[in-house]
Amino acid sequence: MTNDVVIVGAGPVGLFLAGELALAGVRPVVLDRLPARSGEQKANGLVGQVLRLLDHRGLHQPLSGLPGAPQPVPRFVFGAFPLELHRLDRNPLHAAPVPQHRIEEVLEEHVRALGVTVRRGHEVTGLDRDPTGVTVDVHGPAGAERLRARYLVGADGGRSTVRKLAGIGFPGITSADPVSRVAHVRPPEGLRTTDSGEVLLPGCPTPFRTYTHTRTDHGVFVISPFDPDAVMIATMEWGGPPVDQETPLTLDELRASVRRVTGADLPLAPARTAGLFTPRRTVGHNTRLAERYRDGRVLLVGDSAHVHAATGGPGLNLGLQDAANLGWKLAAELRGPAPAGLLDSYQRERHPVGQRVFMHSQAQTALMAPGPGTTAVRALFGELLAHPDNLGRIAALMAGSDIRYDVDCPHPLAGLFVPEISATTSDGEVRIAELARTGRPLLIDLTGGKLDLAGPAAGWKDRVDLVTADCPRPPAGALLLRPDGYVAWATEPGRADREGMDRALRTWFGAAGS
Template structure:
């Protein structure tokens, strides 16, 4: 019997498999597709998603990545393009809100973008998952589930016919139309869409038919670039009649012509997808031994590229907690904190994507709203708030103590250790918990020694050029997902925090 079955070999399911295998959890991933989905999806990851991929070393698996300048070379940027905004301001924005390149600040100390298509990220994650011992079965689809007190039985259709698999836990990472969510009885409340949109990689008889960038047109929204073949068009006159119907070249061409107000011809379609702006979220992410992550737990329009980093945040939060439960050292309610912590984060994303759709609609009334919104967003406080909101950079989970860092994502500090300089990002590659002893205190190290099998102690001095070193406590207890569970300069609360997140020690404290 497996420990965990994951349904879905997209980026979230594959990342979760890597997290579980870091703890030796017996994991199998079932995916109905025979190969990675070639459909155009996220072209980059920003914000917390970029941090997560960097801290787990996934970016190193992707090879040489292009820059925005590489993609824009030889192209004329429109007024609504990232390149034009960068030229005007002298610095590249960290993202956009409803096509407004207004995001500059924020809390992350790592890369603003990982400019890699989702398929490339999936290739890297699948290679890592397989190399660490995860079993990945492509062409195998979950059809039904039956759970009891001891585990979950999954009915699977595979290339050689139907069969059953048994595991302690099942995680649905199988997308917005999740079979796991439906068969396990999760509710999925939310709002229906009002928009029909197409995103495509295509060839055009006139590659310069529209300037690069975001353009609100009288008939809808037009986005061209940053890749010259990439186009997105949206019309706000209702959702698609049938989202599952094949998309023809003629259908895409007609939509592009209507919105762009040109007679451009689509000469070839390399990839195209149709979507709407429905927003839905499961009321809870756990029903007994079945859990949800990524789009299986929440759906929203892709504006701002939040879907991928939201799902990665789910996976990195769930992975170590599920592994601890399988391994038997998790506190009784640890797994319940997954839904409690991640549900509000996705709820906020659904809320801001609804606001973005409202700001993207055509018409002079919305023009006025966008003008006022842009003016307000240019203020430093509002800009930081929006940047953190879009990048999931200000998420604070529960923790022990009242230090300002408690619950937040740990800064990527440079530490001077006896073994040489290292960074928190480098230490995080092992996917374990950390006790950062920043003042070389034996009593701090002794306090967590009984948990040596779960918490790695690193003694070092934070570099003075980090900008945050003067505000740091003597020690930080960092969860495997990168969030600070405890921070302080006296030991009050440290023992409580270690037990809260990592259970009772394997051996009695001495």
């Protein structure tokens, strides 16, 4: 038996990709070497445009617990600089504090409801390729077996077995600094909270803002009181004492690091309740980007394709949008019709996004390092952030909303992720995110049918859904949305531009009637 797609890795990215394929009529098999979902705390939440993507699939509410559209956050952080995003007229940055184990739980429920098989306790040990597919050697609970697939996708993390077996290079930078330490502890004695919500440590006159990075002369300190019985405390140090990476982090080691970074001697004890942050130490940063995201019938998504510092939480924003970009293209290749070069556009569109995160994650780490030179750069950077244009640009960088694909259309929305739009259809008022739940391409006439697009788009009705709606102040007369939420074509309210629409439909969804 030949499977359409085997996905290696049942983390958030692998699961979301499986869901995207299933929505498009492809039934992937997901393999994971662990016998059950890991309870290890990795990502602490979702940051950026990914929340709007998840809203398009009806997953925002079960993940965040909040109804309606994702809302921008009033404050965030970049390189230990507080970003006062409430100052912006248009704030593009969304965030939700959702632990990774909950993200995986929701996504697994989502894909199982779509009929996806998740096989845990199955480790990939080898692969063979030929012009028509990939054969994977797997060791599972029943012993060794071989699986055949038309395509293999590595979603198995920074140490990806798939990437290594495929011989895809992973160049980048490995540094010995900083050393990061984090633990979930009982609220320390002597901790005081100011009227403004900042925290004062015993013996330290400098107040620390909660839930954010604070740079000192000796490193970075973070304190986040998640509940009355538990506090997350973290430090980052450059040039500190030698670290034995084989020895687990102890609270005494973290206490000594807090003392070096802040000057405060903070008694630390295990939290009374089970915490998300078991004591963990990370030595240095590993910033790497795969040479290519596709090698024939082997593809990479998420951390298999890129690793970087976690500062600012860009990982899932990057990885889940990799999956959204790849999913519909791979499904079109398998189920058809796929225009020439569609699957290759995955590399062309997503590799530069990985490079951009590669850049800003290193920039943030550099901005937090101790030393007078960094202090001088921070003084200048702080002046620049005082200007709303610069603040907005950094917010868009962190959100990923500054990403624009080349879709050969001059409209200002073309190539961008579709904005939040509400319109009225025959079924009543609806958000575009609600129309996108099927994962199918959408052609949306926001003029109430005045552009008369049904005839010109008839050749694609088997694969593109036409929606006619009224929008009081439409940002465009009509929009052609790809399944990943990006605008493939748009036109002004008074201009049908049927030639441009026809070209976009052929470019992204194949020839009419095929």
